[in-house]
Amino acid sequence: xxxxxxxxxxxxxxxxxxALNKVSLEIPKNSIYGLLGPNGAGKxxxxxxxxxxTFPDSGKVFFDGxxxxxxxxxxxxxxxxxxxxxxxxxxGEQALYLxxxxxxxxxxxxxxxxxxxxxxxxxxxxxKKVQELSKGMAQxxxxxxxxxxxxxxxxxxxxxxGFDPINANIIKDEILRLKENGTSIIFSTHRMESVEExxxxxxxxxxxxxxxxxxxxxxxxxxxxxxxxxxxxxxxxDELLKELMEKFDIxxxxxxxxxxxxxxxxxxxxxxxxxxxxxxxNRANVNLYLETIPSANEIFIQTVKNKxxxx
Amino acid sequence: xNKLPLIIKREYLAKVRNxxxxxxxxxxxxxxxGMVVLIAYLTKxxxxxxxxxxxxxxxxxxxxxxxxxxxxxxxRFDDISLQAAKDSTERMGFYGLLxxxxxxxxxxxxxxxxxxxxxxxxxxxLDRIENIFQDRLRKRRLQELGVSTEEFATMDSAxxxxxxxxxxxxxxxGINEIKAFIGGGFGYLIMMFIIIxxxxxxxxxxxxxxxxxxxxxxxxxxxxxxxxxxxxxxSLAGITQFVxxxxxxxxxxxxxxSIFDIDPSALSNGPNTANMxxxxxxxxxxxxxxxxLYAQELFQIPWVMLISFFIIYFILGYLIYSSIYAAIGAxxxxxTDTQQFIFPIILPLMLAIYVGFFSVFSNPHGPIAVxxxxxxxxxxxxxxxxxxxxxxxxxxxxxxxxxxxxxxIGTFIGIVWLAAKIYRVGILMYGKxxxxxxxxxWLKY
Numbered sequence: 001x002x003x004x005x006x007x008x009x010x011x012x013x014x015x016x017x018x019a020l021n022k023v024s025l026e027i028p029k030n031s032i033y034g035l036l037g038p039n040g041a042g043k044x045x046x047x048x049x050x051x052x053x054t055f056p057d058s059g060k061v062f063f064d065g066x067x068x069x070x071x072x073x074x075x076x077x078x079x080x081x082x083x084x085x086x087x088x089x090x091x092g093e094q095a096l097y098l099x100x101x102x103x104x105x106x107x108x109x110x111x112x113x114x115x116x117x118x119x120x121x122x123x124x125x126x127x128k129k130v131q132e133l134s135k136g137m138a139q140x141x142x143x144x145x146x147x148x149x150x151x152x153x154x155x156x157x158x159x160x161x162g163f164d165p166i167n168a169n170i171i172k173d174e175i176l177r178l179k180e181n182g183t184s185i186i187f188s189t190h191r192m193e194s195v196e197e198x199x200x201x202x203x204x205x206x207x208x209x210x211x212x213x214x215x216x217x218x219x220x221x222x223x224x225x226x227x228x229x230x231x232x233x234x235x236x237x238d239e240l241l242k243e244l245m246e247k248f249d250i251x252x253x254x255x256x257x258x259x260x261x262x263x264x265x266x267x268x269x270x271x272x273x274x275x276x277x278x279x280x281x282n283r284a285n286v287n288l289y290l291e292t293i294p295s296a297n298e299i300f301i302q303t304v305k306n307k308x309x310x311x
Numbered sequence: 312x313n314k315l316p317l318i319i320k321r322e323y324l325a326k327v328r329n330x331x332x333x334x335x336x337x338x339x340x341x342x343x344x345g346m347v348v349l350i351a352y353l354t355k356x357x358x359x360x361x362x363x364x365x366x367x368x369x370x371x372x373x374x375x376x377x378x379x380x381x382x383x384x385x386x387r388f389d390d391i392s393l394q395a396a397k398d399s400t401e402r403m404g405f406y407g408l409l410x411x412x413x414x415x416x417x418x419x420x421x422x423x424x425x426x427x428x429x430x431x432x433x434x435x436x437l438d439r440i441e442n443i444f445q446d447r448l449r450k451r452r453l454q455e456l457g458v459s460t461e462e463f464a465t466m467d468s469a470x471x472x473x474x475x476x477x478x479x480x481x482x483x484x485g486i487n488e489i490k491a492f493i494g495g496g497f498g499y500l501i502m503m504f505i506i507i508x509x510x511x512x513x514x515x516x517x518x519x520x521x522x523x524x525x526x527x528x529x530x531x532x533x534x535x536x537x538x539x540x541x542x543x544x545x546s547l548a549g550i551t552q553f554v555x556x557x558x559x560x561x562x563x564x565x566x567x568x569s570i571f572d573i574d575p576s577a578l579s580n581g582p583n584t585a586n587m588x589x590x591x592x593x594x595x596x597x598x599x600x601x602x603x604l605y606a607q608e609l610f611q612i613p614w615v616m617l618i619s620f621f622i623i624y625f626i627l628g629y630l631i632y633s634s635i636y637a638a639i640g641a642x643x644x645x646x647t648d649t650q651q652f653i654f655p656i657i658l659p660l661m662l663a664i665y666v667g668f669f670s671v672f673s674n675p676h677g678p679i680a681v682x683x684x685x686x687x688x689x690x691x692x693x694x695x696x697x698x699x700x701x702x703x704x705x706x707x708x709x710x711x712x713x714x715x716x717x718x719x720i721g722t723f724i725g726i727v728w729l730a731a732k733i734y735r736v737g738i739l740m741y742g743k744x745x746x747x748x749x750x751x752x753w754l755k756y
Contacts, residue, residue, distance in 0.1 A: 053534075086519075087522050102531050
C-alpha cells in the first residue's frame with residue numbers, strides 16, 4: 001500500500017445541508033498533501049471524519065490499507081483550526097495529560113516532552129500556566145502535543161494562523177523535517193499561496209465536492225496554457241512587435257524606448273517554443289524567456305469557473 | 312487502553328485545585344456555623360432579658376397567681392389609681408402594666424382586665440398572662456361544679472391515641488413526619504447536589520468550548536468518554552466537598568457551642584418550654600418514655616436499606632441530571648445563554664421537593680406521593696421521602712420501588728443517550744445561540 005489514507009465516496013449531511021458529497025481521495029505515504037478550498041467547502045468535516053470525531057453517512061475510509069477503526073486514533077495527530085488549551089492548567093501538566101490521552105505512558109511522554117521543549121527552546125515554560133502565555137507560545141505547545149506521539153499521519157488545519165513569521169518558519173521547518181522522517185501529512189488551508197512551497201499533492205474542495213486532485217506538479221503542467229514571458233533588447237521594438245502580433249498570440253506588451261527593452265507575454269499553440277525562439281533570436285537579443293506556471297489560486301479559480309460552465 | 316480514569320483524574324484535580332472551589336469548601340462551614348451560633352447566641356440573649364410587669368390588682372382574686380419566673384417578674388402596686396400606676400410603670404421603664412379591676416365576680420374581673428404596654432406586647436408574655444387567667448377561670452368553674460383541685464389533677468392526665476398498623480406494629484404520633492423529614496433530608500441533599508455540581512459540569516463543558524481545547528481532546532477520546540469522565544470527576548470533587556463540609560461543620564458547631572456555652576436544644580424548643588412551665592397542666596409524666604420510644608423508632612428506621620437506596624437514587628438521579636447539564640453546556644457558547652434551558656431542569660426538582668414536603672409528609676402512600684415517586688425525574692427525591700417508613704408491609708410496596716428504579720434506569724439510559732448526542736454535536740458548534748428546535752435537529756446528525 002502506498003497510500004496512508006484513502007476515502008471512497010465519503011458523504012456527510014447535516015440536516016438538509018450536504019457537507020461532503022462523494023469525496024474520494026488518495027493520500028500517498030510520506031508526502032505533504034494539501035487539502036484546499038474556501039471556507040465552508042467541507043475540509044474540516046472531512047478531517048473530522050478522518051479523526052473519527054464525526055462519521056460519514058456513506059462511503060468508506062481506509063487508514064494504511066485497513067478500514068478506519070478506533071485504534072487508528074493513536075496513529076493520527078491532529079492540530080485543529082479551532083485549538084486551545086485549558087487556561088488554568090500548567091503547561092507541562094497539560095502536555096502530559098494530552099500525551100497520555102493519545103496513549104503514551106507518563107514516563108515516555110515526559111521524556112519526549114523534555115526533548116521537544118528543548119528543541120523549540122521553551123524548556124522554562126513547564127510550570128507556567130497557560131493563561132500567562134501569548135497566543136504564539138500556546139500554538140507551539142499545541143504543535144508539540146500534536147506530534148509527540150509520533151503518529152503516522154499528521155493533520156494540520158490552518159497550522160500557521162496565529163504564528164508570527166519567525167515562529168511560522170520554525171514550525172514549517174519542523175513539518176518538513178517530520179516529512180523527511182517518514183510521516184505523512186495532510187495540510188488543510190484556504191490560503192492557497194502557502195501551499196506551493198510545501199505540498200506535493202493537493203486536492204481542491206469546493207461546495208462539498210472534490211473538484212480536482214493529484215500531484216501538484218502534474219496539475220500545474222496540465223493547467224499551464226503555454227504562456228511565456230519574453231524580454232528582448234531590440235532597436236526598433238514597435239516594428240518587431242507589429243510583426244510578432246501578426247504571427248503570434250501576444251497578450252500584453254510594453255516597450256521602453258530609452259532602454260530599448262521590449263517585454264511581452266505570449267500564448268503559444270503548443271508547448272513547443274522552438275519556432276518562436278528561433279524567430280526571435282534572428283531579430284533581437286533575448287534576455288528573458290520564462291514559462292508562466294499557474295499558481296494554485298489561479299488553478300482553483302479556473303477550475304471553479306470551468307465547472308460552472310460545464311454544469 | 313482506557314482513558315476514562317485519566318479524564319476523571321484531570322477533572323477532579325481541575326475542580327479541587329480551583330481557587331474559588333477551595334475557598335467555598337473551607338469558608339462555607341465557617342459561615343454556616345457562624346450563622347447558627349449567631350442565631351443561637353441572639354436567642355439566648357433574648358431569652359435572658361427579664362421583663363418586669365407592673366401589676367395593679369384591685370380585685371380579690373389572683374392574689375397568689377402572679378409569681379415571678381425566669382423571664383418575667385411582677386411588681387405590685389397597691390392602693391393607687393390606674394393613672395398613677397400607668398405613670399409609674401412608664402417612669403420605671405417596666406415592660407407593661409396589668410390592671411385587674413375590682414368587680415363582682417371572676418368572670419367580670421377577667422373580662423375587664425387590661426394589659427397596657429408602650430408598644431405592642433410580645434406574644435409570649437401575653438400567652439403567659441392569658442394562661443394564668445385561663446387556669447384561674449378553669450379552677451373557678453371546677454369549684455362551681457364541685458370538683459376539687461386534687462380531683463382535677465388526677466383527671467387532667469395526658470392522653471394520646473395510640474396507633475398501630477394492621478400488622479400490629481405500634482406507631483408513634485408524628486413519627487411519620489419525622490421519618491419523612493429524614494427522607495426529605497436525603498432528597499434535599501440530592502437536589503442540592505444536582506443543582507450545585509450539575510452547574511459545575513455545565514460550566515466545565517462551556518470552558519472547554521470557549522478555550523477551544525475540545526476538538527483537541529475529542530480527537531483522542533470519544534465525546535461520550537469525556538462527558539462521563541467530566542460528570543464522574545466533578546461529582547467526586549463534589550463528594551469531597553460535601554464530606555469536608557459535614558465533618559468540619561460538625562466539629563466547628565461542637566467547638567462553637569462549647570465556647571459560647573449554648574445549649575443546642577434551646578434552639579429548637581426554647582419558646583415552648585417557657586409556656587409549659589407557666590401552664591398549670593403538669594408535664595406529661597411519660598415524656599421520658601415517649602422520647603425513648605421515638606428514639607427506638609428512629610433506631611428501627613431501616614438505615615442500611617435507606618442509605619443503600621439513597622446511594623442508588625443519588626447515582627441515577629445525579630447522572631440523569633448532570634448529563635442534561637452537560638448537554639446544555641455543549642449547546643451554548645457562554646453561560647448567559649443557559650438560562651432558558653436550565654429552568655426546565657430545575658422545575659421537576661423543585662416540584663419534587665414541594666410535593667414531598669406538602670403531600671408526602673402528610674400521606675406517604677397517597678396517590679400523589681406514589682405518582683411522583685414513580686416519575687423518573689422526581690422519584691430520586693420523593694421516593695426517598697417515603698422510604699424511611701420501610702419497604703413491604705406498612706411501607707412502600709415492593710412493586711413501587713422496583714418500578715421506580717426500573718423507570719429511573721430506563722430514563723437514565725435514554726437521557727444519557729440523548730444528552731450524549733447533543734453534546735457530541737454541540738461541542739463543535741460555535742457562534743450559534745441554539746433553540747430547542749435546533750437541538751432536536753442535532754439528534755438526527
